[in-house]
Amino acid sequence: MKRLNIVIAASEVVPFAKTGGLADVAGALPKALRALGHDVRVVMPRYYIVDREKYGLKPLEEPLGVPMGRMGELWAGIYEGVLPGTDVPVYFIDHEGFFGRKGLYDDEGFSYSDNDNRFIFFSKAVMQLCKMLDFRPDILHANDWHTAAIPLLLNTRYARDGFFHGAASVLTIHNLQHQGHFYEGVVDVMEVPWEEFNPLSLESFGGVNLLKGGVTHADMVTTVSPTYAREIQTAEFGWGLEGHIRGHSHKLVGIINGIDYDEWRPANDPFIAAPFGAEDTRGKAKCKKALLQHFGLPQRDDVPVIGFVGRLAEQKGIGLIAHVIGGLMHLDLQVVLLGTGEKWAEHFFGDVAAKYPEKFACHIGYSNAVAHQIEAGSDFFLMPSLFEPCGLNQIYSLSYGTLPIVRATGGLDDTIENYDPVSGAGTGFKFHHATGDALYHTVKWAVDTWYEKPEQIAAMRTRAMEQQFGWEDSARDYEKIYYYALGKRRK
Ligand code: ADP
Numbered sequence: 409m410k411r412l413n414i415v416i417a418a419s420e421v422v423p424f425a426k427t428g429g430l431a432d433v434a435g436a437l438p439k440a441l442r443a444l445g446h447d448v449r450v451v452m453p454r455y456y457i458v459d460r461e462k463y464g465l466k467p468l469e470e471p472l473g474v475p476m477g478r479m480g481e482l483w484a485g486i487y488e489g490v491l492p493g494t495d496v497p498v499y500f501i502d503h504e505g506f507f508g509r510k511g512l513y514d515d516e517g518f519s520y521s522d523n524d525n526r527f528i529f530f531s532k533a534v535m536q537l538c539k540m541l542d543f544r545p546d547i548l549h550a551n552d553w554h555t556a557a558i559p560l561l562l563n564t565r566y567a568r569d570g571f572f573h574g575a576a577s578v579l580t581i582h583n584l585q586h587q588g589h590f591y592e593g594v595v596d597v598m599e600v601p602w603e604e605f606n607p608l609s610l611e612s613f614g615g616v617n618l619l620k621g622g623v624t625h626a627d628m629v630t631t632v633s634p635t636y637a638r639e640i641q642t643a644e645f646g647w648g649l650e651g652h653i654r655g656h657s658h659k660l661v662g663i664i665n666g667i668d669y670d671e672w673r674p675a676n677d678p679f680i681a682a683p684f685g686a687e688d689t690r691g692k693a694k695c696k697k698a699l700l701q702h703f704g705l706p707q708r709d710d711v712p713v714i715g716f717v718g719r720l721a722e723q724k725g726i727g728l729i730a731h732v733i734g735g736l737m738h739l740d741l742q743v744v745l746l747g748t749g750e751k752w753a754e755h756f757f758g759d760v761a762a763k764y765p766e767k768f769a770c771h772i773g774y775s776n777a778v779a780h781q782i783e784a785g786s787d788f789f790l791m792p793s794l795f796e797p798c799g800l801n802q803i804y805s806l807s808y809g810t811l812p813i814v815r816a817t818g819g820l821d822d823t824i825e826n827y828d829p830v831s832g833a834g835t836g837f838k839f840h841h842a843t844g845d846a847l848y849h850t851v852k853w854a855v856d857t858w859y860e861k862p863e864q865i866a867a868m869r870t871r872a873m874e875q876q877f878g879w880e881d882s883a884r885d886y887e888k889i890y891y892y893a894l895g896k897r898r899k
Pocket residue numbers: 427428429430432717718719746747748773774775776779798799800801802
């Protein structure tokens with residue numbers, strides 16, 4: 409098979425800048441594709457928080473001109489680095505006005521009012537950068553609404569540019585809730601023909617919908633689990649775009665995310681109190697002790713600890729948790745929670761911790777180290793998402809023998825096998841209805857099983873740790889999609 413030139417464009421990439429799982433994927437998939445022999449280049453914005461010294465980023469001499477329609481030509485600087493531990497180049501688009509800010513997308517929850525221009529600028533810069541580097545891509549791989557303009561630009565603004573001749577585009581949807589809705593004037597900034605501004609392509613509700621335009625124009629569309637690929641074609645999960653997605657379902661594929669076992673394996677994790685693995689789980693007890701100590705909860709080996717790590721957003725089922733927390737606090741368990749997000753939730757969980765100091769503790773904030781410690785030290789991991797395109801934390805949990813309690817949706821349904829009390833099979837506990845009742849009874853089910861069938865819990869734990877969700881298989885699936893997209897293009 410031909411070795412491919414691949415450009416992966418993403419608004420966040422681990423370890424440089426991250427707000428969620430997109431960054432984990434954009435940092436890990438390129439490594440796995442590189443291991444398959446492809447020439448992969450990653451492009452992201454140079455936000456203020458990107459640490460140029462720590463990662464040894466070097467500025468390129470030449471500035472990059474980015475045509476922005478009626479805004480005129482704007483100029484970007486380019487920094488170059490590599491994904492740590494690899495030879496995969498990463499290019500950072502530097503523009504003080506657009507990216508020299510504290511947040512990635514918002515300031516304390518308020519979206520930047522020029523996110524349209526910021527990410528159209530970024531998407532166009534990706535195209536211009538290919539030309540400046542003389543890197544002729546076979547594949548332009550865009551991710552979520554931030555870069556969804558790329559497939560559209562390839563087919564319109566750059567359609568007659570011989571440089572991109574034969575290049576194909578792939579768009580991955582990591583979360584359909586966010587689509588990039590803007591006013592129609594951005595058509596002129598993108599410099600795409602006004603014919604595109606129609607409900608079959610780019611328009612929705614009288615404005616521009618970047619993700620919709622991306623779905624229209626991408627040669628292939630992927631999403632991050634097979635179940636989510638089906639769900640987004642329904643009104644419950646489609647956020648209004650289900651009809652459009654159904655119309656393009658012939659080019660839609662679900663590929664489950666992998667996880668980076670270099671980062672998330674308890675046998676080799678610098679953030680946790682003691683190493684452990686499927687063969688020898690003794691270290692996990694030490695991690696549990698350290699976790700309870702860190703959170704100031706009483707040390708009670710005989711009681712299960714339930715962990716939660718994630719954005720405090722409705723998506724993650726925090727409303728359901730809030731609804732039943734009083735009931736849960738009557739069970740014999742302890743809960744540790746790490747997250748930031750919606751203000752009501754930050755206050756609410758702070759109050760719960762004050763009311764039940766023996767049972768509930770939380771860390772409102774963002775901490776990679778604490779995330780690792782919760783994965784390692786908890787017995788169960790709670791992820792009752794209303795929707796979950798893939799979800800990474802439940803897969804990290806499997807790796808640490810921390811049994812997930814999840815709602816059966818999206819990637820949660822695809823990665824977790826439900827406990828079977830008769831045979832003892834399974835890797836976690838699942839419920840279907842997005843109700844507080846279902847959540848409460850499933851947590852109770854897990855906790856009762858912990859007390860009544862410890863040998864089954866121990867066997868599940870080992871089984872969980874033996875699951876493999878490495879990137880190799882998923883990278884092979886992306887590779888197939890790339891060849892397929894190219895084939896379509898070059899027919
Ligand atoms: P999403 O992308 O929807 O937020 P994922 O499960 O795919 O959900 O990925 C979330 C990622 O962000 C995980 O790597 C998780 O550990 C991390 N994360 C989320 N919130 C926090 C936090 N408060 N502190 C540390 N890591 C966090």
